[in-house]
Structure formats: structure tokens, C-alpha cells
Amino acid sequence: MAVKQKKSTTAAKLLTVLIIDDNMDRAQTFEAALKDTPYLVKHLAHTSVSLLKEVEKTEPDIILIDIESPNRDTIESLSTISAFNPKPVVMFSEQDQPDLMRESIKAGVSAYVSGDTNPERAKFILDVAVARFNEHQGLRNELSDAKRQLESRKWVDQAKALLIEKQNMTEQQAYSAIRKMAMDNGQKMEDVAKNLISMMQLMGGAK
Amino acid sequence: MTIQQDLALEQTDLDIGIVALTDCAPLVMAKHLGFFEQWGLQVNLHIQHSWATVRDRLHTGLLDAAQMLAPMPLASTLGLNGAKCDVINAFNLSMNGNGITLSTALFEQIKQLNNGQEPVLPLDSSWIKQIVQNKRDNGQAKLRFAAVYPYSCHLFQLRDWLSIAEIDVDNDIEIIIIPPTEMTAALENDEIDGFCVGTPWNTKAVRAGIGATVITSCDIWQEAPEKVLAVTSQWQQQHPNTFIALLAAVQQTCEWLNSTANRFEAAAVLQTYLGEPLDVIAPSLIGSCLTTQNGTPRNIPAYNRFISKDANLPKLSQGRVLLDKMATAHQLPHDFTQAQKQQLLKDVYRPDLYKSMLDMKKKMTQLGDIQYS
Secondary structure (H helix, E strand, O other): OHHHHHHHHHHHOOOOEEEEOHHHHHHHHHHHOOOOOOOOEEEEEOOOOHHHHHHHHHHHOEEEEEEEOOOHHHHHOOOOOOOOOOOEEEEOOOOOOOOHHHHHHHOEEEEEEEEEOOHHHHHHHHHHHHHHHHHHHHHHHHHHHHHHHHHHHHHEEEEHHHHHHOOOOOOHHHHHHHHHHHHHHHHHHHHHHHHHHHHHHHHHHOO | OOHHHHHHOOOOEEEEEEOOHHHHHHHHHHOOHHHHHHHHEEEEEOOOHHHHHHHHHHOOOOOOEEEOOOOOOHHHHHOOOOOOOOEEEEEEEEEEEEEEEEEEHHHHHHHHHHOOOOOOOOOHHHHHHHHHHHHHHHOOOEEEEEOOOOOOOHHHHHHHHHHOOOOOOOOEEEEOOOOHHHHHHHHHHHOOEEOOOOOOHHHHHHHHHOOEEEEEEEHOOOOOOEEEEEEEEEHHOHHHHHHHHHHHHHHHHHHOOOOHHHHHHHHHHHHHHHHHOOHHHHHHHEEOOOOOOOOEEOOOOOOOOOOOOOOOOOOOOHHHHHHHHHHHHHOOOOOOHHHHHHHHHHHHHHHHHHHHHHHHHHHEEEEEEEEOO
């Protein structure tokens, strides 16, 4: 529950919402519904201005985009390919399409607004989107941290094995040697391990 | 007996997703020429504006089949960037078709480095390497390129071309994703310095005088499958006969597209689907790659290939190449084993279904039910 507490404090700050939609009426209705909430709306018709420039300039906290917009691929790639920080994405759709909604949520969309959504629910939907996104990001970070640790341990283990074999060290000695080198040079143990491995392979090959 | 009864079609009305690119021609022309109907199928083509919606609609069954980028069925089956869904490829719709276009400004810089002369095309990427270094030395922003989708040959071809000159594609430059239809606008607005995209969008940039097409995908990779006809594995299992009929109709169209005269007809029909004029669509279809607005076009006979010997047959080896490219682009899990790779290729690539289609066609022709050129 501590997590939930943290989220409500972030929501108290002003959050910029970038709406990318050619349907002016729909965008304006949504904008009006978000008046006097912590959400500050900027609207773009997708064909008029450059999306990425706008994302760079506005640094939105949330992106709201028409499901039919060609810019979907760009938005989706923001989290996978470039240096942009991932953002919660909410999708507009004319009709209520539950299956499609389920599918895009798996692809990273945080919430969905369909044609018959009551504009009064706009704030609620954005709150949910931010919460869901933060939760998802948290899981992703945990997973990649775990993966990185595993990866790093793999290198250190390999370097240790080589030291034990070639330098007749005990496991403890090998570990201490790697750690000492890392501390002396201000490097990560993983990097020291990689250097050691390539150096020992080089020397092994030269014999 | 009607063809529906002969083939025992499980479903006759099909919704197929396409993207506005020259290589949607086999699907567009199959409809236009009545080839789908000959095989008992009523097809509605739905233009999709992003690869993400193509993926989501195919996964959820809102589309029965779709034109997809060759790496997409692999990405779907692995569950990269979205939900995991088994998608199969039993038919290569097209080969090649992509090109790299540089902004006029970047092309001018290369000319300056070359003493004011136009560089030789296809362009050696070491010219780009020089500019990358100059920019770094002068503390200027990195060059920014665009590809159409993370799981696309366009991204891999761009990376391969730049890597030949030992450009570190992960650090020396930036690559962003922009959908094909928005590419030329991004180049015109100076958001990017170059892009890799499918026809007709390179041709459009050259015609509009905003860029120079310096190399095509067939200069970088030889004969690479570009778009595939994708269905979910589940849909194929539920509609085996319909699927075979669909493949037969599309293959017939690919054969039809082999003739230059027919390609003019295809270019004319594509105008409505792509929203572009004939002089933008036709060149690549007849093997011509426009280079600069007033420059001499390059003759690239294989620019858009829909059929050559076995071109439509999906091969596991083609998938293996794509998996290697995906790994280089950091798209595959680190712990992905050879055995998993092999299983994935066997699940996604279905030459067996392609061969069933050929057998069925032979039988039908003998029965005299179907006449095709």
C-alpha cells in the first residue's frame, strides 16, 4: 500500500498530457473535462506538427493518441528503441473494442478511452493510466536489474574459474583478487572480469 | 460443382489488413482482378495506418490475415513488444523494395567532401562515417535516421549499411521509428537526416526534391523477403482450406505481376490505395530507382520483386538470418538458445503449407476448375 501513497503525491503535481488526435471535438471535450484537475492538456492534430519534436519540447507525462494514428508506431518505439523516457500512453478509439483494447494494453498501452466514454471520467482514466504505468515500469526495472545481476555474476564466475585453473588460486583468493582490482581501478567487478577473461584468453592463445 | 464445394472452404468472407506501400500490390491486385473470387473468396481489404494496429488486429482476429513485415511473425510469436501470439508465415509476398534516402542537406555535405562532385551510387557509407566524425569533432548533434518499425528489415538494412563503415550504430548516430507514410514529411521538416523506407516513399521524396535515394535494399542484402502474408496459427488450424485458397489466389497474382505491362496496370490501381500519383508509384515497379530530382535514375530490376524462382516459398534459412539481425539489434533475450531458435523457426515458417497450396493448384488445374496464366 506504500506504493499507492507515493503515486497520489505525484498526481498532485501538474502533469502534462499531450493529445494527438485529428478529431477536434473529441480532443476538446476531453480537454474541457480535465479543467481544474492536475492535468495540463496540449493538443496536436497528428498531421500538422512533428510528433517527436513536440514530445521533445513538451516532455509530456502522458500521451493520449487516436488508435488509428500512424504515430502509434513511433509512440510504441519510444519505450524500446530510443533515448526517450517511456511514458504512459492512453488510446482513443471510436468504438468500444474490448479485444483490441486487451491486446494494446499488453503492448504497453496503459488505458483506453472509447467513443461513448463519459468525459467526466477523464481524470479517473488518466489516474488509472499513471498508476498502471508506474506499476508496469517497476516490474520491468526489477526484471532488468535481476537480469543484469545474473549477467554480471556469470562473468565473474567465469573469470574466477580461469584464475583457479591457470593461477592455482582458491575460489576465495580468486574472488578477492577480482574485487581488489575492481576497487583499485574504480571499475565494476563485471568489467574487471571481462578484461581478465579476454587477457587470459589472449595469453593462452599466444602460447 | 462450385469451387467452394470443391475446396470445402470453412469461411468465404475474409478481412485482410494492408499498409499503403507498393508491396501491397499482390493483395490489392488479387482483389481488383477477381482472383480472390475465382478461389471462392470475398475479400475486404482494410488499410492500416501503423504496424502496431496490424499486429493487434491480427492477434485478436479482427483481421483474418495481414501484410506484415518479415520479422513481425517472429516478434509476435516471441511476444516482443506486445502480446505473445503464434503467427505463421507460409508465403513471402515480396522481396526487396526498400531504399535509403538522405536529406538534400546531408547529400550536399557529401558532395562538398567529394570536391563538389556527386558521389558514386550506391553510396559508400564511409561518407557518412566522415560526417559522423566531423559532427563529433565540432560538438554538433548526432545524425538522426529513421526506420519504419523496430522489427523491420528497414532497421536492419540501415544498421548493416552504416556498420560496414564501422559506424557504431548504437552510439554514433540515432535511429528513431516513423511510419512509412509520415517519412517524407519528417525529412522535409528537418527532423531526420535520412531514412530507410519501402517504395513508393523514397520516390516521393526524390520527386519532391527533399532527398536523394543513395542505395536500395538489394544493394545491401541480396534478395531478401520483405513482406509476408501472415495469419495466426490458430486461424490457419481452424480454416485450413480457406488458407490454401487464399495462398493460391495471391500466388496467382504474384505471377500476374511478373509482366511489365501488368505492373503499369498495378501502378494505376495502387494510386487509390496509396493516395499518390502514377509518377511516384510506377518507377520502382518497372525497376527504376530515382536518385536525385534531376539525376539519372538507377536501373534496379529487382527493386520490387513479387515472384522469381521460389521467391514466395518461405524458408527457415530466411528466418534464421532475420533472427541474427534481431540479435545484433539487441531485440532477442540474451539466454535464447539454439534449440529455442530452431523451434521458433519451425513454428513460424511453414513451407509445408506453401507446398500443399501448389499441390492443390495442380489438382484443380487438372480438373479444369481454374484457369490461370
